[in-house]
Amino acid sequence: MSEDRRDTALPPIVLVHGLWMTPSSWDTWAERFGTRGHEVLAPGWPGIDDRSPADVRRDPSALENVSITEIVDSYDRIIRALPEAPIIMGHSFGGIFTQMLLDRGLGVAGVGVEPGQPAGVLTLPFSTLRTGLPILSNPFRKGKANAFSKSHFHSPSGTTSPVQHPTSNGTRAP
Numbered sequence: 001m002s003e004d005r006r007d008t009a010l011p012p013i014v015l016v017h018g019l020w021m022t023p024s025s026w027d028t029w030a031e032r033f034g035t036r037g038h039e040v041l042a043p044g045w046p047g048i049d050d051r052s053p054a055d056v057r058r059d060p061s062a063l064e065n066v067s068i069t070e071i072v073d074s075y076d077r078i079i080r081a082l083p084e085a086p087i088i089m090g091h092s093f094g095g096i097f098t099q100m101l102l103d104r105g106l107g108v109a110g111v112g113v114e115p116g117q118p119a120g121v122l123t124l125p126f127s128t129l130r131t132g133l134p135i136l137s138n139p140f141r142k143g144k145a146n147a148f149s150k151s152h153f154h155s156p157s158g159t160t161s162p163v164q165h166p167t168s169n170g171t172r173a174p
Contacts, residue, residue, distance in 0.1 A: 012039040018092025
């Protein structure tokens with residue numbers, strides 16, 4: 001790293017969580033980037049805000065009828081209020097939202113960590129289909145929020161993590 005770069009402020013980083021997650025799923029990432037000099041923001045979706053994973057699991061109704069546009073618009077407002085364009089990082093559905101925010105010209109760079117597939121992607125691995133099972137299994141719950149069990153979370157999302165990992169035992173993931 002050059003001397004010039006060390007004297008330059010690093011861009012902020014906005015972390016966008018995925019479906020069935022909360023901002024706390026980014027805690028270790030936020031700490032890592034924060035200790036390296038970035039301002040790090042990990043705001044929750046409308047309805048998630050700063051609720052705990054246990055609270056979201058207990059009552060997911062605040063997410064009912066929250067649209068993709070509403071979520072992306074919420075991040076849009078947060079990003080536009082920053083003094084400079086951030087790096088935007090999103091996981092799963094948050095990865096799709098990251099792409100949408102970049103399409104609006106809002107970031108200096110974007111990273112999708114296992115981003116979800118946008119509409120029109122017809123070939124999906126079984127693990128992706130299994131992830132959507134809580135939603136797809138009951139068409140009468142359209143527009144309703146569905147709880148995501150710890151075991152279901154660990155199966156498709158944390159398969160390489162040991163069970164005691166913080167995001168797979170339910171302490172950070174809803």
